[in-house]
Amino acid sequence: MSQDEALMERLKASLWFSIGKIVDEETARLNTTATPQFIGAMTEMAWAQIENVAQDLESFSRHAGRTTVTTDDVMLITRRNEALGEIMRDFVDREKAEKEVDKGAKAKVKRTAVKGRGK
Structure with a gap:
């Protein structure tokens, strides 16, 4: 098994575990049960969706002449x-706002440090 195949197997196992936890929480809340086959089917469905989205993101970035996926590519999805x-x-807007606040705070610290050296 190649390193890529081993990585894919570990990622899929992690996805299966996460979906299993979510299903367990929901079935407990709803007072019902789910079979391991159901969890396996959910995992396969989610994995297929992840692969499709990844391929689309790569295609969008390549079409734009980039080698890196950006938020614009994600928004196209x-x-x-x-x-x-x-x-x-909303998520992207919040992240941008936080970066602006951080950038402003860093600039203020830098200005303060420069003023302090000039005295």
Whole structure:
């Protein structure tokens, strides 16, 4: 087994574990049960979706002449799902706002340090 194949197996096992935990929590909340086959099927479905999204993201970035996936590529993925697009836009906006606050705080510290040296 190659390193890539081993990595994929570990990632898939991690996904299976995470989905299993979510299913366990939900079945406990709903007072029901789920079979291991159900968890396996959910894992396969989620894995297929992840692979499709990854391929689309690579295609979008390549089409734009880039080798790196950007938030613009991710937003293109959400183009057919308005609710998901809104959630993603809110997330991106919050992240940008936090970066601006951090940038402003760093600039203030730098100005203060420069003023302190000049005295």
